[in-house]
Every structure is written in C-alpha cells, then in structure tokens.
Amino acid sequence: MTGRPNVVLLRRDLRLADNPALFAAARCGAPIIPLFVFDEREPFAPRGAGHWQLHNSLESLGKSLSTVGLTLVLRRGPMAQTAFEFAQEAGARGVFWNRRYEAGEIAADKGLKAQLSAAGIEPESFSGSLLREPWELKTGSGGPYKLFTPFWRALKKAGPARSPVPAPENAAPPSRMPPSEQLTEWGLLPRRPDWASEFADSWAPGESGAEAALIRFLDEAAENYPEGRDRPSNVGTSRLSPHLAFGEISALTIWNAVHARLAAGAISETAADKFLSELAWRDFNYTLLYYNPEISEKPIIPKFASIPWRRDKDAFNAWTKGMTGYPIVDAGMRELWRTGWVHNRVRMIAASFLVKDLLIDWREGERWFRDTLLDADAANNPANWQWVAGCGADASPWIRIFNPVTQGERFDPDGDYVRRFVPELANVPSRFIHRPWEAPGEVLAKAGVTLGADYPNPLVDHAEARRRALRIFD
DNA sequence: TTTTGAGTTGTTCGA
C-alpha cells in the first residue's frame, strides 16, 4: 500500500487482540509498521530471565503479525531517540502507542511526543494496560487511594473504562519497509550455561500461550481459586503473570472472560470476586507506582527509611541459591531460579525471610526478583516488596513476620512442593520436612540426609531472628 | 469538622 504509514510503537503490549494503539492504527486505513524498541537502559526493561520471555514473545508476535499481513520491525537503543529516528526514516504520518506509568518511561514517552509533534508527525497514546488509568479512581476528597480495599470497592463499582477491541485483520504494510534488526542477533537466549533450559516446560510465551493459560485456569482452577491459590504444590493460580507483564494478554480480556464464566454460571461469585480482586491489585500497584515514582527506592511510609539493614553478602547469596536451611524458603528460591517464577504464597514467605529474619534491605530482594522473575514489572514487584517489608501502602499497626515452619506446614502439609524443588529432602518424612533439624538422627540417616553436608543447617534461628526484627522495626 | 470503622495474605500465648 502506498501513502505515509503509521508506526505502532510496542513495548510491554506484545499482542494483537485488545491492543488499542494497534487497533487505532488499523482503523486509520493507512499502512502500518509495528515497531518494537528495546531500550536496555530503562531500569524496568526486561532483563535476566525476562530476556528469555522477551525473545520468545517477540518471535511469537512476529509470526502473528505476519498472518495479518504486517512485518514486525525490531530496533535497539534509547527509547525516544530510536522511535523518533525510525518514524522519520519511515516517513511516518503518526506514531501510536499504549501508555506506560513508570516515571522514567513517562518522561521518555512525553519527550517522544514533543519531538514528533515538532517534526509534524502525529503522536497518539492510548490506555491499553490497566482496567482504569491511575488518575481515574479518586477518594471522596479527591486524592489517590492508599488502601487496597476502598480502591477495590471503587474499581468494582466503576468497572473497566473501555470495551475490548479486536485484533486487526488484513492490515496493510507500507510499500517501502525500513529494515529490522535480527532477533537472534540480540543474543537474548542464554548459552553457557543455558539456565533457561527448563523454562519451556512451564511457560509458553506469546499471545496464544497466554490465551491457553487463561482457558486452563477458567476450566480447571478458577472455581477452587479461593483455597487452591494457597497451595504451591498445585497449579491453583492462573499463572498469567508473565503474560500480563509482557502484555501478551490484557487485564481487560481477563476481566471480561471471568465475567462471562460468572454470567454462564460456570464459576461462583465468591471465586470470581477473589480472583478479580487479585487482578485489581495490579491496577492498585500501578496507581501506587504512579503517585510514588520512587517506589523501588524509597519506602512509601517514610519512617522506615532509617532501618539499619545488615550487609551480609554470604546470607544474601545463601538466600538467592535456596540454601538457607528453611525448606519452604529454599524450595521457593530454587523454583524461581529453575522456572523464572515462584508461587505467590512462597514469594511472601521467602521475601519475609530475607527482610525480617536476615534483616537484609528489601531493595536487594526487589533487584534479585527483577532479574530472575519472568513477571517482574515496575509496579507489582516493588509494591509487593514494600508490603512484605511493612513500609508499603497498608497500615497494619504491628509487624508481620512469617514463620517459615508454620507457613510450610500449613500450605505444603505433605511437603510435595519442598520435595520437588529440594530433592535432597525427598525422603524426609512429612512430619519433619519443614523442620529437618528437629528430626532424630536415625530418621535423617534413613532419609539419606546429613545436615550441614547434603542440606544446610538453618542460617538463623527463626525465634531469635523474630525477636531481633521486632526490636529493630519497633 | 469530627467521628467511626476498618486495614491481603501473620504469630504467639494461654485457656
């Protein structure tokens, strides 16, 4: 097709369905160039494990786009400059994108908007990621919500802001296509060692993988979600977080799919409500990010800025490697390393252990998760770390310290989860699986475990560490 | 303006 094209700038919205920027470009009738810009210098750009997801997601996106007649262009470099130069090179008429909410990303996109306007290229941004924009839901006095429950009530009452838009069909590429960089040359897949060798057993990055995960959840797990979500040994959660983090599916699509099942009587209101409230947490965390732009650096409650964190490289390394001697913590940290994801319940236990038991700065944990999780983003990861550390948005009057033994016994009673990720404990009886140091010598011998050799002794005594944390956080 | 009710996910103690 001839005529000046519109560029659709893609970032963490790697999908065709319900992509407002792509839809708007398709509706224009002008030729379309989908452009993915990878700016590795952005603090919340995919990194570490995220490179694996990004590679596979882009590969999948490229194929999907080609089925509707479009060619994905890949470029690396500073976001605003790269996108602007590309728009000029392509002789673009407009550049469309879906909004982002992290301070640096907002600044980059704002700069791009100004640059494009000055050059006579039309910029247009859309709401495509959240159910409601962060500035839409306000308290009675006009401020942003600081507690989840009132936010959730307001979101439920208001509902999503827009209707979903379909994927484009038979879109038109331009007659002259600017060249793309080659995905394989970006070197995003790990080699020597290939630490992602098992990721594909757990994940299918891309839009169709996201859709399959949603269907699987609705068919098999949604009805039992309120209880099933807390059992890390089961697939009781939606496992949609990596797909959401890369925008392979929209929150609105998920919201509507759950409502459709509810209307059909296929799931109960209780189950739907519980799950949708978790989806609402994502919106809430983005609101927190928007109004607390330093959320990954500064405690939302300022008095927590003066906690005397311990600098203990050895303890931190033991935590990252899943060698703390607390089986549920170690299973979680090894699940993270092996699969790029950890069950939510175990995230809280492992995070609480780092912050409260080891007294290591939550920001170090946040950075580790940012590197190793497939689903890390600028909002959810920092906001949840702040919640665990107790310096976040909720105002609980006393500090919460998870007991790794109690939590393990409550949520992994048979030890199935621990046995899967900490195989050296596989033969320890359930009674001792979450407290192997209390097992009699002959029990450990029979299970083939020597504490301190096959599996570490506890890094700290939890009861003692708890008293220390209570003293320091007071 | 003042008041009132409530706050994701917890733990421990003691009856």
Added chain:
DNA sequence: GTCGAACAACTCAAA
C-alpha cells in the same frame, strides 16, 4: 487440637 485475644495504638476513607 482449637480458638480468641493481644500485638500497638497508626492511617485511611467515608459518613
């Protein structure tokens, strides 16, 4: 084994 109270008295949101 189970259950309610204490934790510490704060901050938020709405009436």
